[in-house]
Amino acid sequence: MVAILSPVGRCGHANEVPASVRNAVSCRPQPTFALQATVDKGGAMRDISFVSRRDMLRMAGAAALAVADFRTVWAQSAKKIESMAPELDRIISTSEPIRELATGYGGDIGPAEGPVWWSEGRYLLFNDIHTARRMKYASGQSATVAMEKTNEANGMTRDLQGRLVSAEHLTRRVTRYEPDGSLTVIANSFQGKRLLRPNDVIVKSDGSIYFTDPGGNAAPEQWDVTITGVYRVSPDLGSISLIIDDMVRPNGLAFSPDESILYVADSRRRHVRAYDVQPNGTIFKDTSRLFVDLNGAEPGVPDGIKVDTAGNMFSGGTGGLFIIDPKGKKLGRIVHGQPATTNVAFGGDDWKTLFFTTRSTLFSVGVKIAGVPVPVKKGTT
Numbered sequence: 001m002v003a004i005l006s007p008v009g010r011c012g013h014a015n016e017v018p019a020s021v022r023n024a025v026s027c028r029p030q031p032t033f034a035l036q037a038t039v040d041k042g043g044a045m046r047d048i049s050f051v052s053r054r055d056m057l058r059m060a061g062a063a064a065l066a067v068a069d070f071r072t073v074w075a076q077s078a079k080k081i082e083s084m085a086p087e088l089d090r091i092i093s094t095s096e097p098i099r100e101l102a103t104g105y106g107g108d109i110g111p112a113e114g115p116v117w118w119s120e121g122r123y124l125l126f127n128d129i130h131t132a133r134r135m136k137y138a139s140g141q142s143a144t145v146a147m148e149k150t151n152e153a154n155g156m157t158r159d160l161q162g163r164l165v166s167a168e169h170l171t172r173r174v175t176r177y178e179p180d181g182s183l184t185v186i187a188n189s190f191q192g193k194r195l196l197r198p199n200d201v202i203v204k205s206d207g208s209i210y211f212t213d214p215g216g217n218a219a220p221e222q223w224d225v226t227i228t229g230v231y232r233v234s235p236d237l238g239s240i241s242l243i244i245d246d247m248v249r250p251n252g253l254a255f256s257p258d259e260s261i262l263y264v265a266d267s268r269r270r271h272v273r274a275y276d277v278q279p280n281g282t283i284f285k286d287t288s289r290l291f292v293d294l295n296g297a298e299p300g301v302p303d304g305i306k307v308d309t310a311g312n313m314f315s316g317g318t319g320g321l322f323i324i325d326p327k328g329k330k331l332g333r334i335v336h337g338q339p340a341t342t343n344v345a346f347g348g349d350d351w352k353t354l355f356f357t358t359r360s361t362l363f364s365v366g367v368k369i370a371g372v373p374v375p376v377k378k379g380t381t
Contacts, residue, residue: 078337081365082320088332091312091323092367098336102143103361106130110169111340111359113304114156114200116374117347124347124355126362127153129169137362155200155252155304155343158375160207167198167211174198174211174233187211187233187240193225200252200304200343204259205376207235208281210243212250212264230264232281243282244275252304252343256326257311257372263291265302265315270295272302272315274328292328294318304343304357308369314354316341321356336363346371 081094088094105112110129117124123138125146134147152169159165164177165186172195173188186209188195196215203209214228230244230253244250249268255261255277262275262283271294276287294302294317305315311326321334321341338358345355351370356363 078335080335082333082335083331084333085329085331087325087329088323091308091310091331091369092334092365094332096366098334099364101355101362101364102135102137105135105357105361106359110152110154111342112357112362113154113342114166115343115345115347115355115357115362116156116158116164117345117351117355119347119349119373120162122349124345124362125156125164126343126345126355126357127156129154132170135362143362154198155211157202159203159209160205160375160378162375165201165203165209167201169197169199169216172197174201174209184237186237187231190225190231190240190242194221194223196220196224196228199250202253202255203376204255204281205379206281207378209233209235210253210262212253214247214249214251214267230262234281241282244285244288246285246288247273251302252315254305254307254313255372256307257309263305263307263313265305267301267303270301270317272305272313272324290328292322292324292330294322299339300341303341306344306346306354306371308346308367308371310369312369314344314356316344316356334365345374 079098081092081096083094105128107130113127113129115124115126123136126135126137127150128135129152132150132152133145134150134153135143136146137143151171153166154169155167157165159176165174167174174186176184176186178184196213199212199214201209201211210230210232212230220226227242227245228247228250229242230250232241232243244264247264247266249266250264251267252265254263260277262277263272265272272291274289274291275283277283294315296318298319300316300318300320303316305313307313313324315322315324319333320336321344322330323332324330336358338361340359342357342359347353347355351373352367354365354367
């Protein structure tokens with residue numbers, strides 16, 4: 001049998017198409033492939049079957065879906081907790097199941113992000129940046145939409161009064177939701193210049209608010225700040241200070257349990273840095289030091305980070321979600337089969353459920369040491 005693939009025009013003869021249609025639509029010849037098969041001894045053609053370009057694309061799409069399904073199955077089967085040091089066992093069991101709670105989020109504008117536990121209602125809030133929606137997840141239930149039009153909010157936390165604080169991408173600001181439903185702008189500029197794109201936010205036990213401003217893909221304009229930095233806002237919202245300016249892309253941030261150390265993830269450099277905190281809430285810049293390097297061949301960078309009550313850190317990195325001791329030693333990794341870990345939150349009645357988001361999915365896993373509660377207790381340090 002001889003098989004020949006040859007291009008054939010799809011629009012037909014020009015006289016077969018009305019002029020009005022030819023003018024309204026582009027009728028350039030599109031290749032259609034004819035599979036010509038001769039099968040008898042005399043060389044006569046017994047059958048010609050046409051395979052259009054659309055059909056070929058459809059078949060290619062089906063093949064791609066099959067590959068995607070395979071990858072999904074592989075990713076699910078690949079979920080595991082890897083031990084890198086025996087100390088991991090006091091934090092989490094390697095046999096602890098990794099539970100997928102909700103999926104189907106994220107897109108070109110942004111991923112699933114910003115999980116925060118609402119202890120009074122026993123539910124978790126998290127953001128779908130791509131659709132500008134705030135989602136609500138309660139145990140045993142499907143995730144529901146808690147809020148529309150979040151201004152593409154990213155990281156979230158709660159202040160000392162329990163009010164929700166959010167870093168908004170679209171409006172380039174940090175905001176607070178009041179009990180009466182009104183919105184308070186915490187920060188949207190620094191020294192008269194517009195912020196780049198606030199990413200994540202935390203609150204200290206004295207009520208001061210810290211947030212990262214790494215910017216986005218667009219180049220800064222003349223009225224924007226020129227530094228990708230970390231800022232502190234005083235408890236009364238009366239002043240804002242740039243406290244860290246030595247990072248390429250500051251992202252997630254967290255305090256040590258006694259609030260003596262501020263940790264900040266630099267996603268571009270794929271590491272987490274540590275800074276000693278001064279009594280006035282600023283940091284000693286000369287204490288800037290590498291805490292942990294999370295680079296590697298697999299996808300994933302440090303993004304949102306959280307710390308438990310024993311000082312262990314949970315941070316995304318190459319190949320999954322890392323568990324790091326207070327000295328920066330990598331103890332283990334939660335391999336969830338997704339391209340990146342975007343953020344982390346502790347929750348549950350005992351704060352021993354670790355929730356984490358990837359670009360598209362919300363997961364949870366049980367741990368043995370409680371996380372630092374949110375909101376943090378006033379004046380505990």
